[in-house]
Amino acid sequence: MFGRVLWFSPVVFLLVLFLSVSAAQAASGRPQLQLTGEITQAENKALILQVGLSVPPIRFTCDASPVLMRRYLQSATLAARDALRAMGYFNAQIQTHLKQDPDCAIPTMDITPGPRVHIAAVDVVVTTSAGDDLTRQAFLRDYLKKARPAKDALLNQGVYVALRDGIMERVRGAGYLDAKWRRHELLVDPKTNTADIQLDLDAGSRYHIGKITIDQSIIKPLLAQNLVGAKTGDTYTTQTLVDMNQNLSSSQYFSDVRVRPQWDQRTAHQVPITIRTLPNEPRSYELRVGYGTDTGARFGGKITQRYVNRSGHSWKADLSLAQRKQTLGATYTMPKISDPLNQHYDLYEVFDREQDTGITTLSSTTGLRWVRNFNSWTSSLYSEYLVDRSQFGTNPAQTTGFWLFGARLGRQELNDPLFPTKGFVFSSGISTAAKPLLSSTSLLRAHVMLGGLYPVGKWVFKARTEVGGVVTPDFNSLPKSLRFFAGGDQSVRGYAYQSLGPTDSTGQVIGGQYLFTASAEVMHPVYGRDWWGAAFVDTGNAFDALNNIHLNTGAGVGIRWRSPVGMVRVDVAYPFDGDQRTPRLHLGIGAAF
Known part of the structure; x- marks a missing residue:
């Protein structure tokens, strides 16, 4: 299996087609990167894609010097190693060489992924300035049930990044606009092939809706204010902004509604809202x-x-x-x-x-x-x-x-x-x-x-x-x-x-x-x-x-x-x-x- 070249496997060949140069490039004498080793096994399709999307493209021709080709293999090795680590393989072995061919030298990477890292612990702490635990709130609790990786799950750094960014997005969307990380780390121990996820977020204080300004002249200002569905002092959330837009849009009076929070003007934990409208056809x-x-x-x-x-x-x-x-x-x-x-x-x-x-x-x-x-x-x-x-x-x-x-x-x-x-x-x-x-x-x-x-x-x-x-x-x-x-x-x-x-x-x-x-x-x-x-x-x-x-x-x-x-x-x-x-x-x- 170690000596099998990628193009000899029909299944894997389809997955790494992007690694092969186009017919026009081949005709111009441009070499193509080849992958060999255990990574070419059918169960490693995701790894092949990850590595193939990460390595830099070949921009030299077959008459390039061996020194240039070896430099390319060095940079490709670094990119491949990062791609493998993103998928949880921290003990991968990568060997490179130039395979001699009568027409063109072929840069080759022989990759053995090795064992995959498992998650040992996931610690998530999200507290407000008053010490309230937001992980118990429905907007975050329901998300964590779906997004938090299970113990002993295989590591995928994409899942960690999605969890980290998803927490921040939902906390800020719930009105905690000053939220910031105290700690966000993915700690990997290659010796034991285990990883700990530690996320500690300081949500700060919650914001509320400030003055609402509506730019329109079709209906009475009081009617327009009541159509918004929110008022000054209400809790500021992303969903509130969406609802304000939908309420005005569905009223049939306006053809276009733009709800704009003025974050740069927020004071005393209140965010002013400006709403621009265009009148609908009567x-x-x-x-x-x-x-x-x-x-x-x-x-x-x-x-x-x-x-x-x-x-x-x-x-x-x-x-x-x-x-x-x-x-x-x-x-x-x-x-x-x-x-x-x-x-x-x-x-x-x-x-x-x-x-x-x-x-x-x-x-x-x-x-x-x-x-x-x-x-x-x-x-x-x-x-x-x-x-x-x-x-x-x-x-x-x-x-x-x-x-x-x-x-x-x-x-x-x-x-x-x-x-x-x-x-x-x-x-x-x-x-x-x-x-x-x-x-x-x-x-x-x-x-x-x-x-x-x-x-x-x-x-x-x-x-x-x-x-x-x-x-x-x-x-x-x-x-x-x-x-x-x-x-x-x-x-x-x-x-x-x-x-x-x-x-x-x-x-x-x-x-x-x-x-x-x-x-x-x-x-x-x-x-x-x-x-x-x-x-x-x-x-x-x-x-x-x-x-x-x-x-x-x-x-x-x-x-x-x-x-x-x-x-x-x-x-x-x-x-x-x-x-x-x-x-x-x-x-x-x-x-x-």
């Missing part, structure tokens, strides 16, 4: 096209007026034209000046027309809602007036009105909003109306949906359940939008959209007072990272009585494509109940639950 336009089995082909557009006045008011108008449903809506939004990141008020108007499964509806909804975000939850209270004209099959059209008061609560945590593989979605709502308050009848309606994804290896398991109910003394007075239906792409696949539910004497589906659906699905990649296969089973129905529940079940397989605009879903489902038991195709875009 208006944006959006066009949409798509197709879904539930809605058919669809076309839509939206106009958004990002800011109307210095109070930050905005409005948007949205038009959606689909084969089965057409919607025109407008919303006027007013942020709460004292808490614009978490609270706003909406005035809205929505006109709907829908014709599907033998039901035709025309409706208008006018409302006011208060939206509040807290701890990743989104909640809203609303009051709206619904006017609906519905016709079920050949029955006479019926016009009803309801003054609804309600609340909604939801939360979504997904690892990827376009193609999630882990997380959950929760949404719920409750509404009520009273006949004496301008309503056709009294009612109490509730609806809850919960869905989740959980990965196990390359498999992703997905589940969803949905329940709902409405209590009213006159169910016949309820419009379609307040009744429950099942079936479709996001309900029970294998059945047409809203085709499941109680029927009238003519067989027309008219919806029910209660709803229950459940779904289980499994996904697995079938081609690369973008194409996935799926298998699923869905069950559920809408019904009028809790003591008379009949669930319709469907099952099938599908394909999921991670497209640039989100998940594209193609499913083929077979219905196990009903008169028409033929497979049904379901198409959709988006990570549906």
